[in-house]
Amino acid sequence: MWKYFLRRIALSLLILLGVSALIYLLTMLMPADYIDNQTSAAVQNGSMTLEDVQRLKELYGLADKSFTGIVKSYAAWLRSTMSGDLGFSFLYGRPVTDVLADYIWISFMIAFLSYIFQIIIGIPMGIKAAANQYSGYDYTVSVFAMAGTALPSFFLSALLMNVLSIKWGIFPLQGLVTATKIFPADAHFQILLDKVWHLILPITVLTVLNVGGTMRFTRTNMLEVLNSDYIRTARAKGLSEQVVTYKHAFRNTMIPLVTSLSGMLPGLFGGAMITETVFAIPGIGYMALRATRQGDIPFIMGYNMFLSILTVLGMLISDVMYMVVDPRVKLS
Amino acid sequence: MGFFDRFKVKKVEGVDDTMYLTLREERQITKENTKIIREFERQKNRKNVKEEEYLTQMKDPSNVVEFDNLHTYFFTEIGTVKAVNGVSFDIPQGKIVGVVGESGCGKSVTSLSLMQLVQAPQGQIVDGSIRYLDSSGKCYDIAKMPKDKMLEIRGKEISMIFQEPMTSLNPVFKIGEQMDEVVLLHVDGATPESAKARSIEMLNLVGIADVEKIYNNYPHELSGGMRQRVMIAMALACDPRLIIADEPTTALDVTIQAQILELLQNVKDKINGSIMLITHDLGVIAEMADLVVVMYAGRIIEKGTVHEIFKNPKHPYTIGLMKSKPSGDTQDDRLYSIKGQVPNPINMPDYCYFCNRCDHAMKICSEEYPELVEFSPTHMAACHLYYGKGLLEQKKGKE
Numbered sequence: 071m072w073k074y075f076l077r078r079i080a081l082s083l084l085i086l087l088g089v090s091a092l093i094y095l096l097t098m099l100m101p102a103d104y105i106d107n108q109t110s111a112a113v114q115n116g117s118m119t120l121e122d123v124q125r126l127k128e129l130y131g132l133a134d135k136s137f138t139g140i141v142k143s144y145a146a147w148l149r150s151t152m153s154g155d156l157g158f159s160f161l162y163g164r165p166v167t168d169v170l171a172d173y174i175w176i177s178f179m180i181a182f183l184s185y186i187f188q189i190i191i192g193i194p195m196g197i198k199a200a201a202n203q204y205s206g207y208d209y210t211v212s213v214f215a216m217a218g219t220a221l222p223s224f225f226l227s228a229l230l231m232n233v234l235s236i237k238w239g240i241f242p243l244q245g246l247v248t249a250t251k252i253f254p255a256d257a258h259f260q261i262l263l264d265k266v267w268h269l270i271l272p273i274t275v276l277t278v279l280n281v282g283g284t285m286r287f288t289r290t291n292m293l294e295v296l297n298s299d300y301i302r303t304a305r306a307k308g309l310s311e312q313v314v315t316y317k318h319a320f321r322n323t324m325i326p327l328v329t330s331l332s333g334m335l336p337g338l339f340g341g342a343m344i345t346e347t348v349f350a351i352p353g354i355g356y357m358a359l360r361a362t363r364q365g366d367i368p369f370i371m372g373y374n375m376f377l378s379i380l381t382v383l384g385m386l387i388s389d390v391m392y393m394v395v396d397p398r399v400k401l402s
Numbered sequence: 403m404g405f406f407d408r409f410k411v412k413k414v415e416g417v418d419d420t421m422y423l424t425l426r427e428e429r430q431i432t433k434e435n436t437k438i439i440r441e442f443e444r445q446k447n448r449k450n451v452k453e454e455e456y457l458t459q460m461k462d463p464s465n466v467v468e469f470d471n472l473h474t475y476f477f478t479e480i481g482t483v484k485a486v487n488g489v490s491f492d493i494p495q496g497k498i499v500g501v502v503g504e505s506g507c508g509k510s511v512t513s514l515s516l517m518q519l520v521q522a523p524q525g526q527i528v529d530g531s532i533r534y535l536d537s538s539g540k541c542y543d544i545a546k547m548p549k550d551k552m553l554e555i556r557g558k559e560i561s562m563i564f565q566e567p568m569t570s571l572n573p574v575f576k577i578g579e580q581m582d583e584v585v586l587l588h589v590d591g592a593t594p595e596s597a598k599a600r601s602i603e604m605l606n607l608v609g610i611a612d613v614e615k616i617y618n619n620y621p622h623e624l625s626g627g628m629r630q631r632v633m634i635a636m637a638l639a640c641d642p643r644l645i646i647a648d649e650p651t652t653a654l655d656v657t658i659q660a661q662i663l664e665l666l667q668n669v670k671d672k673i674n675g676s677i678m679l680i681t682h683d684l685g686v687i688a689e690m691a692d693l694v695v696v697m698y699a700g701r702i703i704e705k706g707t708v709h710e711i712f713k714n715p716k717h718p719y720t721i722g723l724m725k726s727k728p729s730g731d732t733q734d735d736r737l738y739s740i741k742g743q744v745p746n747p748i749n750m751p752d753y754c755y756f757c758n759r760c761d762h763a764m765k766i767c768s769e770e771y772p773e774l775v776e777f778s779p780t781h782m783a784a785c786h787l788y789y790g791k792g793l794l795e796q797k798k799g800k801e
Contacts, residue, residue, distance in 0.1 A: 299569040305519055306564075307584050307636070308557030310550075321574050397620045398573060 074401045078389070082382040089378045090151075090371070094144045097370050103132045104160045104365040130160065132367075147371060156375075157368035161361050166372035169357060176246065177341035177353035180269060184276035185338055189331065192281045196288025197323070200296060201315050212289075215282030227275050227348040234271065241271050244350040272349045276342055288327060295322045325396045333388030336380040423480060435477035435524075442526040446518075446549050456546040460535050466644050466676045467493040467516065471530035472545070474508075474515045478524060481748040485511040487700035488530070491693075493644065498670065498677040500691030500708070502684065502723070506744050508700040509680045513646045516544060516678075517562055518552045534560070537643060558588040561637035565649040567629035571621035577632055578617040581605070584639045604635040607672070608665055627658035631665070638669055645670070646678045651686065663690060684727045688712055693780070696720050699744055699755040702774075706781035716775075716783035718760045754786065762787055 102110075105127045112118040127133040131143055150157060156166035195215075199208040235243040242248060246268050253261050295301065296319050304318040305311075341355025350356070354373070361369035393399050423431075461468055474486040486508045493499045501509045514520045515527050516534075532544040536559055544552070564570040572580060581601035586592050589600075598617075605613045608631040621629060630650060637645055647666060651659040663686060670677050679690055687694055687708065694711040696704040696719065704717040715721045725738040742759040745751075754760070757767035766786050775788040787793070 299564060299566050300572040302519060303562075303564060303570045303633075304572065306517060306556055306562040308553045308555070308587055309583070310553055318572055318575075322572070325574070396574065398622045 071401050075386070078386060082386070085382060086375065086378055090148070090375055091144060093374045094147065094367075094371060095140060097365070097367050098132075098135065098140045098143070100365055102365060103127070104367065105130060105132055107364050147368075151371075151375070156372040159361065159366055159369040159372075161364050161366040161369060162357075166368050169369065170354065170372060170376060173352060173354040173357050174339050174341070176351065177346065177355055178339050180272055180276065180346075180351070180353065181338035181340075181342060183269075184273045184280065185334065187273070187277040188280045188284050191277070192284030193288050193327065195281075196285040197292055197315065197320060199285070200289045200292035201311075203293060208289075211285065215285045217282075218278045219280075219282035219286075221279065223275060223279055223342075223344045224348050226278060227271070227345060230271055230275060231348075242268050246351050268351075272342075272345050272351060275345050284331075287330065288323060291323045291326050292319060295319045298322075325392070328395045329388045329392045332391040333384040335387060336383040340377050340380055428479060431481060432479055435479070435482075439477055439523045439526065442528075443523055446522075448548050449550065451548045451551070456543045456548075456551075458531065458533055458541050458543045460533055460541045462492065462494075463535065465492045465494050465533075466535055467678075468533040469512065469516075469530070470533065472512065472515060472527065472532060473529035474511050474520055474525060475528050476521075476525045478748075483747045484700050484750060485525070485747060486515060487747075487750070489697070489700075489702050490530075491695050491702060491705055493676050493678055494693070495643075495676055496670075496674055497692040498667075498679055498690050499693045499695065500687040501678065501680045501695045501697060502682060502687055503697035504682055504744055506747070507697045509697050510648055512697070513562070513648055513678060513680055516646065517556055517560060518544060518547065518549070519556075519562075554588075557584050557642075558640045559642055560644045560646065561640070561642040562646045562648065563630070563633050563637050563650045565652050567626050567633055567653060570633055571629055573621055575620075576617070577619050577621065577624070581617075581632070581636050581639060584636055588640045600639060601635070604639050605632070607638065607669065608632075608635045609661075610635070626654055627662065630654060630658075630662055634662070634665060634669065638673065641673050642675055644676045644678060646680070648680045649682070650679075651683070652681070659686075666690070684723060696723070699750065700747055701755070701784070703756070703785070704781075704783040706778070710778065710781040714777075714781075716777060716781070716788065717756075717785050718762050718787070719756050720783070754784075766790075 105123060109118055109123050109126065113120065113123060124133065131146075134140075134143070147157065154167075156170075158164070159166050159169055162169050195211050199211045202208055231243055234241050246265055247261070248264055248268075251264070253264070296315070301314060301319055304314045309318070339354070341353050341358065343355035343359050346353040346356040347359050358369070358373045361373070389401065393401050468490075469492070470490050472486055472489045473484070476483040476485055489508070489512055491499070501512065503509050511520060511525070514525075516532055518527075520527065527545045530545060534542050534544050534555070536542065536555070542551075542555075544555075547555075571577070578598065578601060581604065582594065582597040585597040585600045586594070589596075592600075602613050602617060605616060610616050610628065610631055616624065616628070616632070621632075624632065630653075634650075645666075650666065651662050654662060666677060666679075667690060677690075679686070681687060691708050694706060694708050695702055696711070696717065698719050704711065704715070704720045711720065712724070715724050719740070722738070722740040726740060728737060740759055745755055745758075751768075752771060753769055754763075754767045754772055757763045760767065764786060772784045772786045773789070774782045774784045776782050777788075
């Protein structure tokens, strides 16, 4: 089994290398880089000359956009990354690792809470819908799940903001803290409450968006299991429908469910770019979107590598979990 | 195909006609099905039903089960499938009753009706009764029994062995867990220890070596024959009065088949129960059964003792089955096969279902459905050849 993991990890490193090269190339080939973005206004009103811009570009290592130039700068980036240094973010003026470490936690909080809600709402709904296939409950739940999944996140966010914040004023519109309130330094609990109050809408949006998928996934797998021979055997033993559904069937449905849900776990650190931006929450997704707009190459690279590692890790975790929940699976 | 046929969507093949369903007709069927199904499900799901409603009297107290005019239909979106259409036969105490017929003739559905395990909600027992005499001498009508009451009979008094040992055990629970479950459920005052002891005893009974190891194995670690033995052990755990074996050897290879059949025969004698043996293998029937029921397209066409059926088959279908059985002592170059196929059970005709495949078909055969003719108190067949107009017609033909 350890051999299997070593092989998987080696393979992952290879994948990460490929991903990093590809992203680096693409970001370098973006038509307007960081310096262009920052200096375009100054160049237009004449306070900076094109020579100044060129000098700045050389300073930032963005001057040479030829293929060899890109390869050279990629090699430099790779070397420093290997030693654990992701470089300085142009936009935030701090080491990329520091920015990541600062902002992932709020993103993780939002994503994790909505993940929990998604599980505790989606799975029971899916089981019940499958156990009562084609019933009124099944149709109702399916329609709502589909509607939730089909809604674009910005639309749902805008809808909730309009109704709940602007019209009714129950929840704050944006941000993470109330700017007009001043809390005493030791009022930790009140600050926490204030944050929670701000996070309710974004968490709701993420939950509504994802719960449909979990529900459908549970339902599909549950239906497949409920039609299998061993469920008929369980019924023939005289077990009640409750035991058949929640013990015999659900234990089997858990196999794909646990595998896919645990694979999502690392991804929770990745941030929800659109939702965070709409609600102006300073999470990692929001920061990444800003950096991408500005062409902040070190941050884009750092963030994307972070995402790739999370994805690779997610796949590894789901493999392990597959082995844990399914006695038939032996990794080798 | 005419122009308007393009708008007809669903093709349904009947016995010797093909019809097309329009969208409107399909919707009509679905609507009616929903109504019918809802009514049946409501009946079955009732709680606290008075016992008098489903208590009856056996015709003959030496029987364990009496099927009486059983009708089990499937309400599908292309029409009602009459999977079991008026089946009556008895299972006497301590006997093996073989049910034969080709695929799709309703033999499995008959047995599932007895367990109330017909694929709901589409499949429903619509008419007739299944009388069951339990160990305390009470006689229940299983067709009318509410679901919750049925749980006490399933697995305890009537247990079932399925066709596919490879998929009939839950892959994520250990053999022991799955076996203990039955005992813990049905035996009063059973503890985990007593359940384990019972499971191990049963595993020993079905001839499994190294019982302790098997007890802690997962199903995927066993071979097909072993799994079928486990299934049999599980079925025996509560000393059932009736074991339904639904093609227990079909999925196994020939050497294991004989072992499993012998095992079934042995355990039947040990627990003094009855067996309802469903198969399409006449060899198995000849070896095992005391009584034989031959089914065709949801109806019984012939029944009798094994001796009567094999020595003196009456119905042309049974005769055909006998001829199509490979045998060592004849030197025929090819196996006989009955021409044609079992009719699609939607839109069954109201005359003999076998007439378009039958070598002896007469005019009367495509006019009305034959009644059962009695040849001896136990031997009966439903064929026009042996009574009324058919007999006359046949004689005329000879003259």
